[in-house]
Amino acid sequence: MCELCNGKHVVRSITSFSIEFQPCPKCGPLPEEKWIEDLTRLREKIAVAKERVRRRKHESVSNYQ
Ligand SMILES: [Zn+2]
Numbered sequence: 001m002c003e004l005c006n007g008k009h010v011v012r013s014i015t016s017f018s019i020e021f022q023p024c025p026k027c028g029p030l031p032e033e034k035w036i037e038d039l040t041r042l043r044e045k046i047a048v049a050k051e052r053v054r055r056r057k058h059e060s061v062s063n064y065q
Pocket of ligand 1: 026
């Protein structure tokens with residue numbers, strides 16, 4: 001694994017004004033497939049979270065009955 005970016009393809013460059021995130025100079029910017037993979041994983045997480053909330057709502061509704 002790249003020790004510059006820890007395989008994240010993003011490095012922090014600290015300037016006197018701010019911290020900037022830049023593509024890793026060693027392994028380049030994040031490949032498109034990785035973006036899509038991350039996005040898909042994120043969407044799945046959101047879907048799971050939504051489902052959990054929906055179920056909890058349903059449960060609390062049925063508790064009142
Ligand atoms: Zn790297």
